[in-house]
Amino acid sequence: MKSLIIVNPADCIGCRTCEVACVVAHPSEQELNADVFLPRLKVQRLDSISAPVMCHQCENAPCVGACPVGALTMGEQVVQTNSARCIGCQSCVSGVPVWNDHIQSLPGIPDNKL
Structure with missing residues (x-):
């Protein structure tokens, strides 16, 4: 849920x-x-x-598809981040303006759920 x-x-x-x-x-x-x-x-x-x-937890989350290194994945019901894979390119933000102010915070966070 x-x-x-x-x-x-x-x-x-x-x-x-x-x-x-x-x-x-x-x-x-x-x-x-x-x-x-x-x-x-x-x-x-x-x-x-x-x-x-x-985050709206979109079913077909555009941020997941935009990530060139697979740092974002669709979990059971939420988008999950893998900070070890994130290169900070901000591609995930391009189609998701909700996260424009958050992107600088994502690298370095332990694997988490947005």
Whole structure:
């Protein structure tokens, strides 16, 4: 089962508390460390509206097909990353604008689920 966060953008004040809650909710996937803060979602701001955006876990995820070295794979229900294979080329982002602000964070993360 895929989990989603549904937000009313009119109520979002851009405080980014949801980013912190995301990291705290998934501590086994990364060490809780102020120097390395990598939530699965990111608060995006457009004009006067803020809202958290997260990977949509597409069935035919364009990021997986775009990766030239196979660092992204489709798991049972989620896209998985293999940081050891990632070369940081950002090809995975080309068709997936949701992740534009996340790509610099992906290399170096232990194998995880986006």
